[in-house]
Amino acid sequence: MQVKTKRSEVPTEAEPQSPAARQEDAPQQENHGVTRDHADYAKAKPAASDYLRHASKSSGRSPLELTREFVRLNFGRGKLPLHEYVQYGVYDTTRLSPDDQARFITNSLHWPITRSCCDMTWQATTEDKWLCSHILDRSGIRVPQTLAVIDKSDRSYPETYKISTAADLRAFMTAQDSLPLFGKENRGICSFGAFLVEDADDKAMQLKHQGRLDYETCMAEFVGDTPYLLQRLERNHPFFERYTDCLATVRVCVMITEAGVKFPFAVLKLPSRDQVADSFWRPGNLACNLAVDSGEIVTARTKDALGTTDHANHPETGTPLTGERLPHWEQVLDMARACAPIFSPVRYQSMDIAIAEDGPVLIEINTGGGFDLPQLASGQGFLTDEVLDFFRACGFKKLS
Numbered sequence: 087m088q089v090k091t092k093r094s095e096v097p098t099e100a101e102p103q104s105p106a107a108r109q110e111d112a113p114q115q116e117n118h119g120v121t122r123d124h125a126d127y128a129k130a131k132p133a134a135s136d137y138l139r140h141a142s143k144s145s146g147r148s149p150l151e152l153t154r155e156f157v158r159l160n161f162g163r164g165k166l167p168l169h170e171y172v173q174y175g176v177y178d179t180t181r182l183s184p185d186d187q188a189r190f191i192t193n194s195l196h197w198p199i200t201r202s203c204c205d206m207t208w209q210a211t212t213e214d215k216w217l218c219s220h221i222l223d224r225s226g227i228r229v230p231q232t233l234a235v236i237d238k239s240d241r242s243y244p245e246t247y248k249i250s251t252a253a254d255l256r257a258f259m260t261a262q263d264s265l266p267l268f269g270k271e272n273r274g275i276c277s278f279g280a281f282l283v284e285d286a287d288d289k290a291m292q293l294k295h296q297g298r299l300d301y302e303t304c305m306a307e308f309v310g311d312t313p314y315l316l317q318r319l320e321r322n323h324p325f326f327e328r329y330t331d332c333l334a335t336v337r338v339c340v341m342i343t344e345a346g347v348k349f350p351f352a353v354l355k356l357p358s359r360d361q362v363a364d365s366f367w368r369p370g371n372l373a374c375n376l377a378v379d380s381g382e383i384v385t386a387r388t389k390d391a392l393g394t395t396d397h398a399n400h401p402e403t404g405t406p407l408t409g410e411r412l413p414h415w416e417q418v419l420d421m422a423r424a425c426a427p428i429f430s431p432v433r434y435q436s437m438d439i440a441i442a443e444d445g446p447v448l449i450e451i452n453t454g455g456g457f458d459l460p461q462l463a464s465g466q467g468f469l470t471d472e473v474l475d476f477f478r479a480c481g482f483k484k485l486s
Contacts, residue, residue, distance in 0.1 A: 088342045099404050115119065117307040119279030120271055127276065127367050131457045132391050137172040140392040145177050147401055152177055155187075164191040164469065173393050174461050181465070189467025194457040200454030202482040205431035210431060212453045215272050215315055216243055225428050227421065228447050230317040233267065234258055236305075237313040249316075250302040259286035259301075264318070266294075268333075270363075272313040278365035282319070283380050294362050320449070323441045325413045328405040332357040333440055336376070336412070337459060338422045340435040341476045349419065350473050351460035352376040354383065354412065355438070359402060366459055372397070373463035376408065381415030387463060392464055418446045427449060433480060 116122070132140075138149045145152070157418070159176065171177065176187050200206075212218050222229045234247040236255065242248070245260045249255050267283045274280075287291040290300040299308060311424045326334050339351040341353025357363060358370030366373045366389055375385040385409040389392040398408050412418070418439050425448060426435060456470045474485055 093387065109448075117303075118310045118312070119281060119308045120274065120312055121279075123276075123278040123280075126276070131169065134168055137168050137392065141172045141177045144175075144393075145179070147177065147179075159187060159190070162188055164188065164467070165195060166190055166192050167194070170458070173389075175393055175465055176469075186467065189469040190470050191457050193456050196456055198205050199477055199480075199482050200434055203432075203434035203477065203480040204453055206453070208429060208431045209453045212432060212435070212451050213266065213273055215270070215274075215450060216246065216313075218451060219315075221428065222425065222448060225425075227425050227428075228445070229321050230268070230447060230449065231361060232315050232317050233262075234316040235307055235313060236316065237272075238305075238311060239313070241313075243340060251301055252305045255305060256288060256301045258316075259283070259291055260288050268317050268318045268319045269314050270317070272315055272348075276367060278363040279314075280363040281308075282362045283316075295360065303426075320442055320447050323413050323443050325441070328354075329400050329403060329407075330357055330359055332361055333357060333364065334450075335438040335440050336418055337455070338418070338437045338439060339455055339460060340422060340426050340437060341473070342426055342430055342433045342435070343476055343479070347423050348472065348476070349378050349422065350470055351464065351468070352378050352381075353459055355459075356386070358405075366462065367409045370402070372400075373459060375460070375464035375466075376412070378419075381412040381418070383410050383412070385464060389462060394465075412441060414441050414445050421446045434476075 110377055114147055138152060138358055141147070141152050142149050144342050145225065155177065156166070156168055156171045159171060160168075166176065170190070170192055174190055176182060176190050210217060211221060216232065216235055219229050219232050232246060234249050235243045236249045237243070238250050246259060249258055265283060265285055269281045270280050271278065279298065281295040283291050284294050290298040291304065322330070322334055334354060334356045336351045337355055338349055341348045341350060354374035355364035355366060356372040356374060357368070360370055361368045364371055368387065372386050372388055374383045374387070376382065377384055386397045386400075388397065388401060418441065419441060425437065429435060429451065432453050434454055436452045438449040440449050461468055469485065477485055
């Protein structure tokens with residue numbers, strides 16, 4: 087039996103083509119930061135036969151049996167495509183019952199469900215990172231300090247230094263007395279185009295893992311027409327030094343229900359030392375499922391094209407992971423509880439929260455949040471009874 091699957095149906099942390107206008111739709115230079123990362127992310131994926139072969143070898147089950155099971159789940163409420171059925175390990179019936187399997191949901195339903203849950207006129211308040219940081223800062227929520235915005239358009243950014251030319255960028259960087267700085271796309275997702283400025287002089291910037299980049303090339307090619315934020319780099323709590331020197335964050339899934347703010351899943355995104363950001367699509371990064379009540383690391387996983395690999399210890403340092411508890415965990419949850427009602431029309435949210443030595447820092451908040459990261463990290467379906475009731479109460483009725 088031949089199984090057909092679309093090559094474009096690849097797992098995502100958030101929908102690459104969200105309702106927000108995407109800058110990378112426009113033609114860009116080959117060295118454009120966002121476009122380059124997006125190309126790495128979207129490299130050719132395995133064929134359907136490769137997924138089935140992997141699942142069969144891993145489970146000892148026949149391809150025909152797996153195909154029948156996949157088809158049942160594909161037509162079920164979660165609408166799982168083949169690549170997600172395999173990557174989430176849904177075929178593993180030694181740990182998943184039929185009810186467990188039916189709780190997995192395809193990431194392609196993320197935006198339809200998010201639109202049912204949220205007042206989408208509020209989307210810019212979360213997805214425009216400059217605007218969001220102003221709202222949060224004035225609401226008493228600790229966020230990274232935004233030092234400048236790179237934007238060639240005529241938009242203004244009150245109280246924020248604006249960089250429009252290579253000369254502006256040079257003047258700003260050479261005036262800095264405290265590096266490194268972190269750069270990220272103002273309307274970005276999945277950390278596409280993110281960079282870390284380690285040093286700078288009057289000719290060029292030194293970028294982590296990329297080397298020196300002169301200001302003219304940076305503005306003309308790497309940045310292009312994409313607006314960026316330049317922020318003071320936050321530092322991890324010393325707890326994380328045993329694992330990485332790159333900033334880790336906790337992804338907290340948030341539901342604003344009639345009974346209050348609920349957190350169905352929490353995931354530690356732990357970046358490799360070779361990365362500049364913690365997104366799970368970047369090679370070597372880990373996703374760790376957390377016990378929401380305690381902040382304990384329950385599972386720690388890396389990802390490849392066909393699935394995930396569990397690690398009790400960190401694969402780079404050998405330091406224990408599972409069973410460890412994150413510092414300042416109650417403060418992390420308190421921050422999420424304080425932040426969520428500010429955006430209450432966005433009833434389904436996700437937050438990325440860093441943990442510094444002196445407490446949590448809200449890196450960003452999102453309208454919605456991909457279902458793939460919690461499912462990959464935990465090996466559990468996103469559709470718990472609580473989540474099902476919430477999505478149905480929000481008006482999404484197709485989860486029978």
